[in-house]
Amino acid sequence: MRAIVYDRYGSPEVLESRLLPSPQPGPGEVLLSVRAAALNPKDSLIRKGKFRRMTGDRFPRQLGFDVAGVVHALGPGVTRFRPGDEVFGMKHGWAGGTVAEEVCLSLDELALKPKRLSFEEAAAVPLAGLTALQALRDEGRLTTGQRVILHGASGGVGVFATQVARLLGAQVTTTSSARNVALCLQLGAHEAWDYTEKTGLAKGSNWDVFFDVFGNRGFGEVRGALSSKGTYVSTVPSVTIAVQHLATHLTSKRARLVVVKPNPVDLELLAKWCDEGKLKPVLDRVFPFTEVAEAQALIETRRARGKVIIRVG
Ligand SMILES: NC(=O)c1ccc[n+]([C@@H]2O[C@H](COP(=O)([O-])OP(=O)(O)OC[C@H]3O[C@@H](n4cnc5c(N)ncnc54)[C@H](OP(=O)(O)O)[C@@H]3O)[C@@H](O)[C@H]2O)c1
Known part of the structure; x- marks a missing residue:
């Protein structure tokens, strides 16, 4: 599967698209086919090495915490979702990896996607x-x-x-x-x-x-x-x-x-508000997978209006 990776900390030019082995879902994890990911200032700060104490010096690193996609495979013990379910969520911690064709998320990072939203809109919501x-x-x-x-x-x-x-x-x-x-x-x-x-x-x-x-x-x-x-x-x-x-x-x-933490109950509340038309994502721009560096540069202006999205699948 194709993913955006980098081999050193630096400017958006360090990002490249690379073929990686498909991730395998572990116990309590779900493998998603990613349709859209959203970027956040956190992605840029990590890429610049600003959180090096937490992120260390092991490369390659992957990019992205927010995701919307389709359940592709289930790890051992997962009964809450089925293959084909449309879901959205955010990865916890420092590793990221949603700007990729496939990614694994744990059950506490996921909920069913709001039906009313497109994948691009849904990816804007979690983080x-x-x-x-x-x-x-x-x-x-x-x-x-x-x-x-x-x-x-x-x-x-x-x-x-x-x-x-x-x-x-x-x-x-x-x-x-x-x-x-x-x-x-x-x-x-x-x-x-x-x-x-x-x-x-x-x-x-x-x-x-x-x-x-x-x-x-x-x-x-x-x-x-x-x-x-x-x-x-x-x-x-x-x-x-x-x-x-x-x-x-x-x-x-x-x-x-505030230190944001994913949890299904809060994701479900956000999804409910979206489906009721009470909460609407605002998308500044949707970029193709090939333009992730440009998308990160837009975030780094600190003038984005709403969210910056990467269309993946
Ligand atoms: N602790 C956590 O768990 C957590 C979670 C999420 C985000 N964050 C942090 O929260 C901050 C905001 O995140 P974000 O995603 O909203 O960032 P963002 O999308 O990059 O914020 C961009 C917005 O900031 C406004 N802005 C620019 N200069 C400003 C100024 N001098 N005074 C007031 N507003 C200004 C801009 O509005 P105008 O164009 O109208 O100026 C623009 O709409 C970031 O530092 C991020 O790292 C922390």
């Missing part, structure tokens, strides 16, 4: 949609009637966060550049601000949740704009946020880091 859900519901504990601001609301995670915040019943304000204000309103924001004019940081703004989706605002900067029991949620791991996370565990204003 970014789960991040939005887990950041707002689990870390932010966002509930009906609360005020949330989503900083950087027009990218991969942000377009889901806007819709998920509305589905959780919140009063939603977004920030984006001026060109994406209309998109944020269309996705359900009650107010959409251009971040070059308004940042949401004014003292006394009383945000119940400040979700720093883009990741360039610190808890220290945001604290004064939170309500008395408000929560700041970041997407970007750092020593500072880890310390703040621990230090604010029992304080009234809290700092949290």
Whole structure:
């Protein structure tokens, strides 16, 4: 089977298409024929070697965490799916490998694909949609009637966060550049601000949740704009946020880091919302398999609107 691989860390030019042996599903795993994969900033950061401590120096490495495809074969003990089922999901950890004709996922990384979505649309959902859900519901504990601001609301995670915040019943304000204000309103924001004019940081703004989706605002900067029991949620791991996370565990204003984890229950909830027409993926561009380097270059501009997709099968 053909896969996108690289033999050293570096720029998108290190990527190449190569024939690899078909993966064999182990116990509790499913082999998929991949139809579409989505890219995330994580793929680029790994390819550049930014997580080398976790990813090590063993090559070749494969690319991609998000996938939508068709079940091709089942590993020992798998009864939840049958060959021919259309599924979507995200690989956990650091190995990736969804930008390939075939990939194995474990049962806790998969759910049935939303019927209403194409494979390209379904591939857009898992990593970014789960991040939005887990950041707002689990870390932010966002509930009906609360005020949330989503900083950087027009990218991969942000377009889901806007819709998920509305589905959780919140009063939603977004920030984006001026060109994406209309998109944020269309996705359900009650107010959409251009971040070059308004940042949401004014003292006394009383945000119940400040979700720093883009990741360039610190808890220290945001604290004064939170309500008395408000929560700041970041997407970007750092020593500072880890310390703040621990230090604010029992304080009234809290700092949290979201670390997305796949699980079938959350994937099924996202799929249900998609099938009900309540959650819609936004695709910036769909690239053919042969243009993965161009697709990664688009992500690396940090200006993608919604998700960047690779069509595989
Ligand atoms: N911790 C986790 O589990 C986890 C999971 C997923 C993602 N992440 C991280 O979360 C971050 C966001 O991910 P993503 O997929 O949404 O990224 P993305 O798709 O690359 O984000 C692009 C968006 O960022 C906006 N943006 C650019 N410059 C900005 C600025 N100065 N201020 C505010 N917004 C700005 C852009 O909007 P405009 O074009 O309108 O400027 C664009 O729509 C990344 O750092 C990613 O690595 C973490």
